[in-house]
Amino acid sequence: MLIKTLLNKVENFKSFVYKAVHLEVIDGVEALVVDVQPRTNAKPECSICGNRFGSYGTQSARLYEYVPFWGFQVFFRYSPRRVSCPVDGVHVERVPWAEGKEHMTTTYKVFLARWAKRLTWKETAEIFRSSWDSVYRAVQFVVAYGLANRDLENIKEIGIDEIQVWSGHKYLTLVYQLDSNAKRLLWSGAKRKVKTLQTFFKELGKERCLRIKFVCSDMWAPYLKVISSSAPNALNILDRFHIMKKFNEAIDQIRREEVKKLKDEGADNVLVKSRWVLLKRPENLTEKQTVRLSQIVKINLSSIKAYLMREDFQRFWEYKYPACADKFLENWITRTLKTNLVPMKKVAKMLRNHKPLILNWFKADGRLSSGTVEGFNLKAKLTIRKAYGYKSLTCLQTALYYTLGNLPEPKLTHRFCG
Ligand SMILES: [Zn+2]
Incomplete structure (x- = not known):
């Protein structure tokens, strides 16, 4: 009796009532089964149009899993009725606790998904005697709800990034909203091609694209082109995070070549374990x-030269006026082009080619901190690293939307956890 009272408190359906509650063995384990019946005179709802019509017989009883209680799995048991709708024909009725043929109740899905945010999906499945697939379905449901119900108006600042997923050259393009009041992952798409980014802008819609004021991106030519044509009112900024990434790639290339050279010469190899240094x-x-750094600095190595050049370049970001920054940049490029460090010279040429977009950083008035894209990038990488169970790209995208999308959740009448 008390269980029914509690159930009515946490989940009350207008047209249905809870009947008997039994302990029964389900799949070899004792579980709590709650019989559900339609309220007297309550007609079934057409699953297509939502109107109520007469019943046309019932189907055999189904079990719908609910939130567990005192370590017992809980199931609603209900025999769905068939509705005879004059417009849509005969269908199985819509029930308020679950969707379609789903054997998990909506409440249970939201419950599982909430735990899956704190634990890994595998742990969530283990704790609640569920399966990895069920947890995935639960997260998928919550993400689909969130994507359909989120607010996409007033997006003024976005950042575009791409990350490598798994091994090989598989990329995901990620678009973040960077507005101070709404920082979140907006969109993700497979690969990093012109078409990938075009799809994002297309899905966002022309009106919303016209309202975008700032776009932070990498200096990848195809993207720059798509940005200028799809968000014509936006100031495209090549941001600090993406630029410094190029420096690090150059330093790492120089270091690797130097390690190889020193090895070939049989010299004592000080650089081997110095990547992170x-x-x-x-x-x-x-x-x-x-x-370790002070030891390496004593030896006259190209790696160190490149390292010091990057540190010298960091001053660039501290300028307040674009004109002063421009002067510093030109000076740095000229000095670098006189060295014999090919990867660094490449960076210098790239900076010169994209100078106007780089200087846009100073026009944005410090609105865009490099920390935001970098923070998202780290979190996305962490999600991917934790993703040993994620079988497909779609699954990985679901996980990314769930952890970084700041999505609205389906509303429950009761707070079960978190
Ligand atoms: Zn209908």
């Missing part, structure tokens, strides 16, 4: 790494 900013180094 060179890629990190000095203030982020551990004590041991700082000692």
